[in-house]
Amino acid sequence: MVEFGLTKDGFKRKLYSDIELDLFTRAKDLFGEDINLSERSPLGIFLRIIAWSLALIWQLAEHIYHQSHLPTAEGISLDYVAEKADIYRFPALKSYGQVKITGTPNKKIYKGFKVSTVDKIIFETDKEYVIDSDGTALCDVICTQLGEIGNVQATSINTIVNPEIDVVSVSNEFRFSNGREIETDDELRDRYKTSFIDSGKATINAIINHLLKIPTLKGYKVLENDTMQVVNDMQPKSIKVIALGGSDEEVANAILDSKAAGIETNGNVSVQVKDNQGINHTIKFSRATEVLIYINVTLSYISETIDKETVKAKLKKRVQAYIKNVGMGNAVIVSQLISTILSDTAIKDASVKIGKTQDELSADNIKLLDEQVPTVIASNITISEVQS
Numbered sequence: 001m002v003e004f005g006l007t008k009d010g011f012k013r014k015l016y017s018d019i020e021l022d023l024f025t026r027a028k029d030l031f032g033e034d035i036n037l038s039e040r041s042p043l044g045i046f047l048r049i050i051a052w053s054l055a056l057i058w059q060l061a062e063h064i065y066h067q068s069h070l071p072t073a074e075g076i077s078l079d080y081v082a083e084k085a086d087i088y089r090f091p092a093l094k095s096y097g098q099v100k101i102t103g104t105p106n107k108k109i110y111k112g113f114k115v116s117t118v119d120k121i122i123f124e125t126d127k128e129y130v131i132d133s134d135g136t137a138l139c140d141v142i143c144t145q146l147g148e149i150g151n152v153q154a155t156s157i158n159t160i161v162n163p164e165i166d167v168v169s170v171s172n173e174f175r176f177s178n179g180r181e182i183e184t185d186d187e188l189r190d191r192y193k194t195s196f197i198d199s200g201k202a203t204i205n206a207i208i209n210h211l212l213k214i215p216t217l218k219g220y221k222v223l224e225n226d227t228m229q230v231v232n233d234m235q236p237k238s239i240k241v242i243a244l245g246g247s248d249e250e251v252a253n254a255i256l257d258s259k260a261a262g263i264e265t266n267g268n269v270s271v272q273v274k275d276n277q278g279i280n281h282t283i284k285f286s287r288a289t290e291v292l293i294y295i296n297v298t299l300s301y302i303s304e305t306i307d308k309e310t311v312k313a314k315l316k317k318r319v320q321a322y323i324k325n326v327g328m329g330n331a332v333i334v335s336q337l338i339s340t341i342l343s344d345t346a347i348k349d350a351s352v353k354i355g356k357t358q359d360e361l362s363a364d365n366i367k368l369l370d371e372q373v374p375t376v377i378a379s380n381i382t383i384s385e386v387q388s
Contacts, residue, residue: 004018004058005061006065010065011061011062011065011066013058013059013061013062014054014055014058015055015058016051016052016055019051019054019055019058020047020048020051023047023050023051024037024047027043027047031043068081069081070082070189070192070193071189073185074185075185078185078188078189079188081192082188082192085192085195085196087188087191087192087195089182089183089188090180090182090183090187090188090215091182091183091215092146092147092179092180092181092182093146093147093178093179093180093215093216094142094143094144094145094146094147094150094178094179095142095143095148095149095150095151095152095176095177095178095179096123096126096140096141096142096143096150096176096178096179097140097141097172097174097176097178098138098139098140098141098172098173098174099115099123099138099139099141099157099170099171099172100136100137100138100139100170100171100172100173101113101115101129101131101136101137101139101167101169101170102131102135102136102137102167102168102169102170103131103135103137103166103167103168103169104131104135104166104167104168105131105132105133105134105135106130106131106133107130107131107166107167108128108129108130108131109125109128109129109130109131109137109139109167110125110128111125111126111127111128112124112125113125113139113162114144114160114161114162115141115157115159115160115161115170116157116159116161117152117156117157117158117159118156118158118159121143121145121149121150121152122143122144122145122161123141123142123143123144123150123157124141124142124144125139125140125141126140126141126142127140131166131167141157143176143179146179146181146182147179147180147181147182148179148180148181149179150176150178150179151175151176151177151178151179151377152172152175152176153175153292153377154172154173154174154175155171155172155173156172157170157171157172158170158171175290177218177244177245177290177375178216178245180216180218180245191212194208194209194212195209195212202258202259202260202261202263204222204224204239206258207222207239207241207254207255207258207259208220208222209258210254210255210257210258211241211243211246211251211254211255213254214245214246214250214251214254216245216246216247216250217243217244217245217246217250217251218244218245218373219243219244219245219288219327219328219373220241220242220243220244220328221241221242221288221328221329221370221371222239222240222241222242223239223240223241223242223370224238224239224240225237225238225239225240233266234266235264235266237263237264238263238264238265238266239255239259239263239264239265239266240265240266240267240285240286241255241265241267241285241286242267242285242286242287242288242328242329242370242371243285243286243287243288244287244288244290244328244373248269248271249271249273251269251271251285252271252273252283252285253273255283255285256273256275256281256283265282265283265284265285266284266285266286267284267285267286268284268286268287269284269285269286269287270282270283270284271283271284271285286371287371288328288371288372288373289371289372289373290372290373290374290375291356291366291368291372291373291374291375292356292375292376292377292380293323293332293354293355293356293366293374293375293376293380294354294355294356294357294358294361294376294380294382295319295337295352295353295354295376295380295381295382296352296353296354296361296382296384297315297319297341297350297351297352297381297382297383297384298350298351298352298384298385298386299341299347299348299349299350299351299383299384299385299386300347300348300349300350300385300386301346301347301348301385302345302346302347302348303346306346308385311344311346311347312383314344315341315344315347315381315383316378316381316383318340318341318343318344319337319340319341319376319381320376320377320378320381321340322336322337322340323374323375323376324375326368326374327373328368328370328371328372328373329368329369329370329371329372330368331365331366331367331368332354332365332366332368332374333365334352334353334354334363334364334365337352337354338350338351338352349386351363354366358380
C-alpha cells in the first residue's frame with residue numbers, strides 16, 4: 001500500500017487521480033460494483049468535484065511542508081527559516097554619493113534639493129549646503145528610489161529638477177554603486193549556507209562569515225600569505241581583504257572580529273577600530289573597483305512570430321544576472337554568456353562579443369584582476385538580429 005502524507009522519505013502528496021480512485025473504490029464498496037461513475041453520471045460528477053477540491057488541499061499541505069525547509073522555502077517563510085540562525089534578509093537600499101553643484105558664491109542649497117539624470121533618476125541632498133567662494137559646493141545626495149536603479153555612471157547626474165536662480169549646473173565625478181535590490185531567495189540561501197562553513201574565528205571562512213553580515217557589502221575576496229616572504233605585496237603571515245560596498249568601519253570591524261591575533265592586514269585603506277578593551281587597532285584592507293563591461297549580442301530567433309522586444313528585455317536581465325554572479329577577480333567567459341542566452345527557448349543561435357569599452361569588443365574572455373568586479377548596465381548590452 002502506497003503511503004501518503006508524512007513518510008520516512010518526506011511528504012508524499014495524493015494526486016487528483018489517487019483521490020479519484022479512492023472515492024470511486026469507496027463508492028463501489030457502498031453502492032455495488034455496477035454503480036454508474038461515468039463522467040456524465042450525477043454521482044460521478046459529484047465525486048470528481050470532491051476529488052478536485054481535496055487535491056487542492058493536498059497541494060496546499062505539501063506547500064506548507066516545503067515552506068519549513070531551507071532548499072524549498074520561499075519569501076517570508078524563508079525569512080522565518082533563516083531567522084532561526086539569526087540571519088536576516090538584506091533590504092533594498094538607496095544609492096548615494098557626491099555631486100558638485102556650481103553657482104553663485106554663498107547661495108544656499110536647501111535640504112531636499114533635487115537633481116537627476118537624463119533618464120529622470122532623481123537624487124536629493126541630505127542637508128543644507130552653501131556654495132563656496134570658488135562657485136562650487138560638494139553635496140551628498142541620495143536616490144529617491146530603492147535599488148540598483150540609482151547606481152548611475154559618472155557625469156550622468158546633470159539636470160537640476162527645479163531650477164533656481166544662482167544655481168548653474170550639477171555633475172557627479174564618480175559612479176554611484178551603493179544601491180542594491182532586496183536580497184533574493186537564492187542569495188539568502190547561499191548566505192545562510194556560507195555562514196555555517198566556519199562559525200569560529202581565525203580562518204578565511206570565519207572572516208567571510210563576518211563580512212557577509214554587512215548589509216551593504218556587494219562583493220568580497222579574502223587572500224592570505226602563509227609564507228615567510230612578501231608575496232604580491234602582502235607581508236609574511238598576513239591576510240588581505242578586498243571589499244566592494246560596506247562602510248570602512250563595518251569592513252574593518254568584521255576583520256578585527258574574525259582574524260587571528262597578531263596577524264597583519266594588508267591594503268590601501270587604513271581604519272582605526274577599537275577592540276572590547278578599548279584598544280585601537282589599525283586594520284587595513286583594499287577597495288574593489290568595478291569594471292564596466294560592454295556586450296554585443298547577435299542572435300536569431302526560432303520563430304518570426306514571437307514578441308522580440310519581450311525576449312530582448314528578458315535576455316538583458318539574464319546577461320546582467322550572469323555578470324553579477326561572475327564574482328571578484330574572475331573571468332567574464334564568452335561561452336558561458338552564450339550558454340546563458342541560449343537557455344531561452346525563443347533563441348535559435350547567438351554570438352557574443354564583449355569588451356571594457358564599446359570600441360574594443362571581441363569574442364575573447366575578459367580576465368579581471370583580484371581587486372576588480374565586473375558590472376554591466378542595460379544600456380551597455382546591445383542586441384541585434386542576424387540579417388538574412
